[in-house]
Amino acid sequence: MxxxxxxxxxxxxxxxxxxxxxxxxxxxxxxxxxxxxxxxxxxxxxxxxxxxxxxxxxxxxxxxxxxxxxxxxxxxxxxxxxxxxxxxxxxxxxxxxxxxxxxxxxxxxxxxxxxxxxxxxxxxxxxxxxxxxxxxxxxxxxxxxxxxxxxxxxxxVEPLSVAVHACRLAGDMQTKSVIVFGAGPVGLLCCAVACAFGASTVVAVDIVSSRLTVASKYGATHTYQMQDASPEVNAVDLLRAARVEDGADVILDATGAEPCIVCGLHAVAPGGTFIQVGLGRPSVTLPIGQVCDKEVTVKGSFRYGPGDFQTAIGLLDARRVNxxxxxxxxxxxxxxxxxxxxxxxxxxxxxxxxxxxxxxxxxxxxxx
Missing domain, CATH: 3.90.180.10 (Medium-chain alcohol dehydrogenases, catalytic domain)
Structure with a gap:
């Protein structure tokens, strides 16, 4: 010893x-x-x-x-x-x-x-x-x-496992459209995992343009820089930029910021899934009408669970995540x-x- x-x-x-x-x-x-x-x-x-x-x-x-x-x-x-x-x-x-x-x-x-x-x-x-x-x-x-x-x-590998857990909570991503708010480490890894899981459209969103310039290396097919406008206006512009005007199948918020959460709930498609990955203020104001009108499935994501680390290692081993x-x-x-x-x-x-x-x-x- x-x-x-x-x-x-x-x-x-x-x-x-x-x-x-x-x-x-x-x-x-x-x-x-x-x-x-x-x-x-x-x-x-x-x-x-x-x-x-x-x-x-x-x-x-x-x-x-x-x-x-x-x-x-x-x-x-x-x-x-x-x-x-x-x-x-x-x-x-x-x-x-x-x-x-x-x-x-x-x-x-x-x-x-x-x-x-x-x-x-x-x-x-x-x-x-x-x-x-x-x-x-x-x-x-x-x-x-x-x-x-x-x-x-x-x-x-640890933050990659966070991304794996969040994406697994979203369910089948094959051919789905996915929007990821936040282009920090976890957000970029969420983009990478969504791409590895078969998403056809992966949009990285951030307020910092320099972070978005690298997003394509990690699976993003589109990027959007949040503007100084309401979440509703940003949602419309975001969906237009991503060419998913009817809404995205999956939203992953890796920021915890209220404007991003609200924007995401406006941008999610009817019957879509919203996963809260990042933590910000403990309480935020949500457009609950959007959740009800579109029957959105909202889930919290906390760390990682059984199989997530092993899946993360497998994605790296197969070079499906860079x-x-x-x-x-x-x-x-x-x-x-x-x-x-x-x-x-x-x-x-x-x-x-x-x-x-x-x-x-x-x-x-x-x-x-």
Whole structure:
């Protein structure tokens, strides 16, 4: 076990209540179950939730009341395994699913473990995250990366799984028209998955033109820049630009912004499906008449569930989803605060922080 080697340290970037970071050495994780796996963290992508905890100290009922390690979109190399960690071996390059459900509650037993009330999710107070040297997870939370995917790119498997989950909630996408609001990492990955799932029209929508210029690389057939107009006017112009004047079969909102949600409900076709993927304000005003008049199916999407990570890996392995260019900013472990600041300022598309002592060459190398 790695803990037996006293020369190793588990360096961590820790968030204080109040919003400042500091570095400290934490205890080395050890195998506690015969299904446990210990992973040396190579790369961690920054998520909006990480930035929100840094800036505001809480998300809903989860409050940063004591020092917390952030980070949950991680890849690494397996350094130790329990005796029953089937399918995983020391040296494997893996993406980590950062939540461990109880597996006994009603939600878990029904195959919806993402709704488990006792979920232990990395970087959700009081559970520490992955901005550290070593991290322990069960073997079922380790997914071997395809040989052509770097460990830096692999940090996108977690948000790709979010996109997979959202698209699966929308049902059959074959030959369907899909509009995705938000051309950030999750929105672009939603475009990519919708295309991989057979959508004939995929429209990326954003207010920032520079983000839309790359959307075609990730499956978008059309783009639309939101204008300074009402959601109703934007919906008409959007549908005309996408050549789906009768409405889109599926709307995926990855923004959580009220104008986008309202626009989407005006743009969805009669009998269509609206999936809420992104989170913004906890309460928004909706045009409920549109929902009723068109018998729209409205669903919330929360993280990912059974099979979503495996599907994400499969899409990458088959090269049906392209990650090239999504990671635009990479930082060393000593640059954590700078990385958070740049994400808050919407610099680039996706930011990744290397693990302690990790060099760019290791993070960006592939197995074949």
């Amino acid at each position: 790695i803990a037996a080697d006293s020369t190793q340290t588990n360096s961590a970037a820790v968030l204080r209540p109040g919003g400042s970071f500091y570095y400290e050495d934490r205890e080395l994780p050890v195998i506690q179950s015969d299904r446990d796996v210990i992973v040396k963290i190579i790369a961690t992508g920054l998520c909006g939730s990480d930035v929100h905890y840094w800036q505001h100290g809480r998300i809903g009922r989860y409050v940063v009341e004591k020092p917390l390690i952030l980070g949950h979109e991680s890849t690494g190399v397996v350094v130790s395994c329990g005796s029953k960690a089937e399918g995983i071996a020391v040296g494997d390059r893996v993406a980590l699913e950062p939540g461990v459900a109880c597996n006994t509650c009603q939600a878990c037993r029904r195959g919806r473990y993402n709704l488990c009330r006792d979920m232990r999710f990395a970087a959700t107070p009081p559970i520490d995250g992955t901005l550290c040297t070593y991290y322990r997870v069960p073997a079922e939370c380790c997914f071997k990366l395809p040989a052509h995917i770097s460990l830096s790119q692999g940090a996108l 990650l090239d260019g999504l990671v635009t900013n990479e930082y060393t472990f000593s640059q954590v605060e700078e990385a958070f600041q740049n994400v808050a300022n919407r610099v680039g598309i996706k930011s990744v922080i290397y693990g302690p002592g990790v060099e760019a060459e290791m993070a960006n190398s592939v197995a074949a």
